[in-house]
Amino acid sequence: MEGRDAALAAVLKKRWRIGATLTAVMMLAYFGFILLVAFGKEEAGTLLADGRVSVGIVVGAIVIVIAPVLTAVYVRWANRVYDPAIDAARKRG
């Protein structure tokens, strides 16, 4: 009993840890973008690709793309690791 509960507790803890880490990554990306726009107006306005796009637009677009990508990373982990662990614990019960 003790061992099983410990294994389950470890997986639960891991879910919160992964959730918190990914949240932190998202915050870093987003607030990084905001800080770039707020403090680095020059840098954000730097032109790229023969002057057809700016650093700010590229970074903003990347942050938009990061959101679903991080979500996909989490869902993949949860489907592959978390769900089987929970199912196993449920069966044992």
Added chain:
Amino acid sequence: MTEGSSSVAIAWFLGFVAITLGITYWAARKTRSTRDYFAAGEAISAVQNGFALAGDYMSAASFLGIAGLVATSGFDGLIYSVGWLVGWPVITFLIAEPLRNLGKYTFADVVAYRLRQRPIRIAAAASTLTVVTFYLIAQMVGAGNLIRLMFGLSYETALIIVGSVMLAYVLFGGMIATTWVQIIKAVLLLLGATLLAVLVLAQFGMNPLALFAAAKEQYGTGVLAPGKLVANPLEAISLGIALMFGCAGLPHILMRFYTVPDAKTARRSVAYATSLIGFFYLVTFILGFGASVLVGRKAIIAVDAGGNMAAPLLAGVLGGTGFLGFISAVAFATILAVVAGLTLSGAAALAHDLWGHVVRKGKVDEREQLKVARLATVGLAVLAICLGLVFQGQNVAFMVGLAFSIAASANFPALLLSMLWRRFSTRGAVASMVTGTVSSLVLITLSPTVWKDLLHNGEAIIPLKNPGIITVPLSFLVAIVVSLLTPEPEAQAGFDAAQRRMTFGPEDSLPG
């Protein structure tokens, strides 16, 4: 707007209303219990809920407003798009699954799970209704103005149409009808916006860079660089905090996770929603630039100073009257769907939290609760129309920011701590929710937007337009300090059971 496009728009809109009312009729026959009325019988699939979540979230403000902001100021519009999106991963990582497993119809179910029911329900219902009311005002006033612009109807007529069609959806079809309205609206909006973006890009060899270059040619390099929107970094971060955590505290969004059968589906549905919404914001960015180049800023501002007509005008230039009519009808449908979702979540707070758990103390008859829910729906619809009339002609754009601020500071901390922290107490939760609601309201009243621009009281007392950077940490702090000062042994004892249920869901919550 011309005669021709008006009649096409009206035809499309009537088609949308006819189909959705048909669905409402079908949904009404399936709606027998509160579980059907509030949670669509928990029978919505991951893809369906993904579209419905996106439908609930992609308001006319984000479609017309962001496209307009990009059209009139270029890069700055992107700052909003990014902000509106980044809350979604947070919902996925922290909230969606435990919420689904622990709750039934409202987020208060989760907070109250091991705490004392009545105080939590009252505080949560109060914050929910405050968020819903401000969100509704913003939507209704926006609806009145836009429909007047697009269809030539009077402001009052527009409000009555929106209010009564929405009432029909929610009153008779409950969550089943509301979900399908959201799905259809999301599909139409995504299709319309994507088609429009493809037509724009076709003018530029399918290369967004050529579009940006053309905008730069016309309006100078500034169009690709940060402009005046972020003048004060603290301001930007404060708004960012409200947007990021407010999303995970919006009652009408949280309620959607109860419409799916289990936590796994909830998780997948929010992943779909995040992709759809992210894609949508990339598309609106293209539309905004397209409008500034192909319609021209002068022409856009001539029609509406806020730039809200940028996307419809662009549709007119690229696809003719028919397409302009289609896009206008989609914008109308968008408002209708968002208002329906808000009303239903308000009705759930009134009928489930207040009537069911406070007045009837958890012992409530199904039929009675359904009746109360429907009465609440009618009341909210009337309230929405009245608020729309009262706030006619006012600048209500700040109210969405206010709704996000209250959601982020009143709902999100209580929700997160109730899931994570054993020592969280009833008093801590109530104090946190009250602090979040009241401090947001007070600080927004003292902010430049209300104090200076709206009330003309001279310089604002608080320099921040959105108080998120103060209210969110304050609400967490109050929750923690009050909980530590008022230990609640019963709540701590219930933590393990709550953890098990959060993990395994309602049916088989007890392994070992």
